[in-house]
Amino acid sequence: xxxxxRSDLKKNSDAKTSKSFQRFFKEAVKFHGVRSAMVFKIAxxxxxxxxxxxxxxxxxxCEQLLKSGYCEESWIAANWAHRVEKDFQPQDFETFERWLDxxxxxxxxxDTFCNHAVGAFIERYPEFISRLKAWTGSTNRWVKRGAAVxxxxxxxxxxxxxxxxxxxxxxxxxxxxLVQKGYGWLxxxxxxxxxxxxxxxxxxxxxxxxxxALRYAIEKMPEALRKKALAK
Numbered sequence: 001x002x003x004x005x006r007s008d009l010k011k012n013s014d015a016k017t018s019k020s021f022q023r024f025f026k027e028a029v030k031f032h033g034v035r036s037a038m039v040f041k042i043a044x045x046x047x048x049x050x051x052x053x054x055x056x057x058x059x060x061x062c063e064q065l066l067k068s069g070y071c072e073e074s075w076i077a078a079n080w081a082h083r084v085e086k087d088f089q090p091q092d093f094e095t096f097e098r099w100l101d102x103x104x105x106x107x108x109x110x111d112t113f114c115n116h117a118v119g120a121f122i123e124r125y126p127e128f129i130s131r132l133k134a135w136t137g138s139t140n141r142w143v144k145r146g147a148a149v150x151x152x153x154x155x156x157x158x159x160x161x162x163x164x165x166x167x168x169x170x171x172x173x174x175x176x177x178l179v180q181k182g183y184g185w186l187x188x189x190x191x192x193x194x195x196x197x198x199x200x201x202x203x204x205x206x207x208x209x210x211x212x213a214l215r216y217a218i219e220k221m222p223e224a225l226r227k228k229a230l231a232k
Contacts, residue, residue: 001046001049001050001061002061002064002065004046005042005046005065005073005076006068006073008042008045008046009032009034009039009042009070009072009073010032012034012035012038012042013032013033013034014033014034014035015033017033017034017035018031018032018033019033021033021071024108025106025107025108027105027106029071029105029106029108030068030069030070030071031070031071031072032070032071032072032073034072036075039072039075039076040075040079042076043075043076043079043080044079046076047079047080047083050080051083055084055087055088058080058081058084059081059084059092059095061077061080062077062078062080062081062099063077063099063103065077066099066102066103066104067103069103069105071106071108071109074103074104074109074112074113075108075109075112077099077113078109078112078113078116078117079112079116081096081113081116081117082116082117082120085117085120085121085124088120088121088124088125090125090128092121093121093125093128093131096113096117096118096121097131097135097143099113100113100114100118100140100142100143100146101138101140101142101143104142104146105142106142107142107145107178107181107182109142110142110145110146110149111145111149111152113146114145114146114149114150114152115149115150115152115153116153118132118146118150119150119151119152119153119154122150122151122154122160123154123159126160129160129163132147132150132151132163132167133147133163133166133167133170134147135147136167136170136171137170141176141178141179144171144174144176144179144182145178145179145181145182146182147167147170147171147182148167148168148171148179148182148183148185148186149182149185149186151163151164151167151186152185152186152189153189155186155189155190156189156190156192156193157193158190158192158193158194161190161194161197164186164187164190165197165201167183167186168183168186168187168201171183172205172208172209172213173208173210174210175210177210177212180210180212180213180216181212181213181216183213184212184213184214184215184216184217185216187201187202187213187216187217188216188217188218188219188220191217191218191220191221192220195221195225198217198221199218199221199225199229201217202214202217202218202229203228203229206229214229214230215230218230
């Protein structure tokens with residue numbers, strides 16, 4: 001199955017995508033050069049062939065894909081992990097934590113994995129939110145970013161607000177711009193249903209909050225509020 005997936009990716013790579021892919025990343029990234037829509041089409045089609053396997057067998061294939069270091073293979077692993085969310089068990093958190101720390105090496109892989117698989121896990125087992133918050137103390141930038149972006153979808157729905165602000169507090173002064181963008185994005189999504197609370201948080205912290213995070217956080221707010229938040 002891994003060979004089939006890699007063959008699919010190679011058949012669907014194109015020079016234009018390959019040429020443009022690297023410009024989205026500061027670090028060097030391994031990629032086949034396949035458009036994201038096609039990657040997820042391949043993920044869906046090939047998952048239909050393995051859906052009757054056990055979760056552990058599927059996780060085993062996910063790990064093989066992650067080990068390759070190719071961005072598109074990581075996306076498929078993330079997609080497959082999310083597809084078996086109904087079978088998630090508490091011990092899966094340690095697997096996800098290990099994958100993130102060991103294999104994820106760019107923001108696209110981090111966001112695809114954490115937005116969906118990890119986020120779905122936290123919604124199913126909210127008692128693990130304290131373990132998620134602990135990621136903010138990691139020395140791995142992708143683990144720190146993962147602490148924020150794992151709550152993107154529930155925050156968009158107005159959930160976990162206390163935890164959203166606590167994660168933002170813990171990452172507030174982080175010097176890594178990709179971590180700043182991660183928690184700024186989290187605040188932005190939370191503002192969709194809790195605009196006044198997020199605005200108050202930004203105003204309270206704007207003297208210390210990196211400008212990158214601040215701009216992300218207020219992006220969906222009315223222009224008048226954005227101007228007030230950015231005023232010195």
